[in-house]
Amino acid sequence: MAEPELIKYRSATGRWVLLATVLGTSLAFIDATVVNIALPEIGRGLSAEAAGLQWTVNGYALSLASLILLGGSLGDRFGRKRVFMIGIGWFAVASLLCGLAPNIELLIGARVLQGIGGALLTPGALAILEASFVRDDRARAIGAWSGLGGIGGALGPFLGGWLVEAGSWRYIFLINVPVAAFVLWVAAKHVPESRNPSAARRIDVAGVLTGAVGLGGLTYGFTAWPMRGPGDPVVLISLAVGVVGLVAFVLVERSSPQPMVPLRIFRTVAFAGANLVTLLVYAANGGVFFLVVINLQVVAGFTPLASGIAMLPVTVLMLLLSSRSGALGQRIGPRIPMTAGPLVCAVALVLMSMIGPDASYLTDVLPGVVIFGLGLSLLVAPLTSTALGSLDDAYAGIASGVNNAVARAAGLLSVAILPLAAGLGAGSLTVSDQLHPVYRHALLICAGLMAAGSVIAFFLIPNRLAAHAPADTFCDPCSPPLRPADTVRSAR
Structure with missing residues (x-):
């Protein structure tokens, strides 16, 4: 078999590949949050009640989290580009259905379909970067993906608000269609x-079903927790179903001859450590x-727009520094x-925990936000590169799927449990006197989580990742051969 041709980061092809993966994943990331802005208009336009509006958010998160491992596994089996496309x-068609939905029930169904499309494309984007670029350029490519993707996440709420005010809530879905066509x-x-090439063509049905039930149960339980409370039967049953x-x-993956997620990948200390971090x-x-955004509005008295812009320096710093951080991690480990x-x-979170009533943005908020952005810029690209690069390139898809599933589960768990762990009890996040101490304690807990991640990284992440055999490429009639100037032959 001919040795695969890998892409150089600074080549024309490399820039196109980066653009496709950034735009593709931005669609999924933005639609996870931008709908929140349009919920009031959706409720009025479709005469929907609160439960229906909640499911326009939860339906997307549920299907995305439940099937993201399957998306990574399918890419490894049948081709990362193919599954990504x-x-x-799928996401474009579901977005069109969302934009044309005549009632809340069909909108919820279309949002569930959107989540399935997101589960197919999200792990594929990172797997494409890991499998396509020369090894010395992968960390830089992933860093650029992180920074540019952050811009999409930051601009999404502003774009969504503008579309809702300028026209209709339907535009936040319909705009996805031409963007998807370009991608x-x-x-x-x-x-x-x-x-x-060694992956089985047969789909691990038992693994797909148990994984979807597990991730779906936990996702729904954590999503329903803040509204229903930890003792609600629906929450308890959902979490129990998720754990089971x-x-x-x-157990299924251990006994399966052709598992969706080979459990032996967790024997790699760097991979297990990166996912713990x-x-x-x-x-x-x-x-x-x-x-932070809630505290700035409720406690510090910021306007919704000002509180939304407050964290923008984090995105700017990640855009400017993530690629350099990836290159640094590649150079020094x-x-x-x-x-x-x-x-x-x-350190930044300790400073930000002190934001209180009548806080000044320049003196009380901005220093912590800038330090936090610097820390994330230093961390995210090497973390993602390690999660993918610690395994053979043949497992790039499932490595990306696992890491994405861990990140999403962590975020859901945090939003559900953190206010309670910080002492909210029966209090309200919209009452200043009740929120302020909860906010302070919660951010100190977050600082402790960051410190624990640092300790784990020090002991489990190596100075250098072992070299691996590159993923095999195969003929794709949909795309022309790569130009020699854009590629190098990989060493076996």
Whole structure:
């Protein structure tokens, strides 16, 4: 078999591949949050009650989290580019259905379909970067993906608010269609295909079902927790089903001759360590981005727009520094940036925990936000690169799926549990006197999670990742051969 041709980061093809993966994942990331802005208009336009509006958010999160492992596994089996493009097309059709939905029931159904498309495209994007770029350029490519993706996440709420005010809530879904069409065109012309040639073509049905039940049960339980309370039967049953589903998933995967997630990948210390760090760091991030904006409005008296803009320096810093951080991690190894980054974030969160009534943005908010952005910029690209690069390139898809599932589960758990762990009790997040102490304690807990992530990184993340065999490419009739100037032959 011919040796695969890998892409250089600074080549024309490399820029197209990065653009396709950034735009593709931005669609899924933005639609996870932008709908919140349009909920009042959706409620009025479709005469929907609160429960129906909640499910327009929960339906998307549920299907996305439940099937994201399947998306990564399918990419390894049948081709990362192929599954990524199917996910983009699926997402576009579901977005069109959302935009045309005549009632809340059909909108919820279309949102569930959107989540399925997101589960197919999200792990595929990172797997494409890991499998397509030369090894020395992968960390830089993933860093650029992180920074540029952050811009999409930051601009999404502003774009959504503008579309709702300027026209209709339906536009926040319909705008996805031309963007998805452009991504499909770029991917067809420029993204190379890769897969795991030793992966079984048969789908692990038992693994898919138990994994979906496990992740879906936990997702629904954590999502319903804040509204229903921890003692509600629906919450308890959902969490119990999730735990039983994940236990069954592990047992099925251990005994399956062709598992969706080969459990032996967790024997790699760097992979297990990177996902433990991901769990802690993204649990902290979920709490920070949820509580800081609320605290600025309820306690500090900021307007909704001012509180939304307050965290923008984090996005700017990640855009400017993530690629450089990825290159630094590639040069000196991931242990130092993955140890130092969470510690810098922990210091920032201690400062941000002091934001109180009548806080000034320049003196009380901005210093902590800038330090937090510097810490994340130092951490995220090496963390993602380690989670993917610690395994053979043949497992790029499932490695991305696992890491995405861990990050999303951590964020859901954090938003549900953190206010309670910080002492909210029967209090309210919209009452200043009740929120202020909860906010302070919660951010100190987040600082502790960051510090714990730093300790784990120091002991479990190596100075250098072992070299692995590259993923095999195969002929894709949908795209032309890569130009020699854009590629190098990989060494076996």
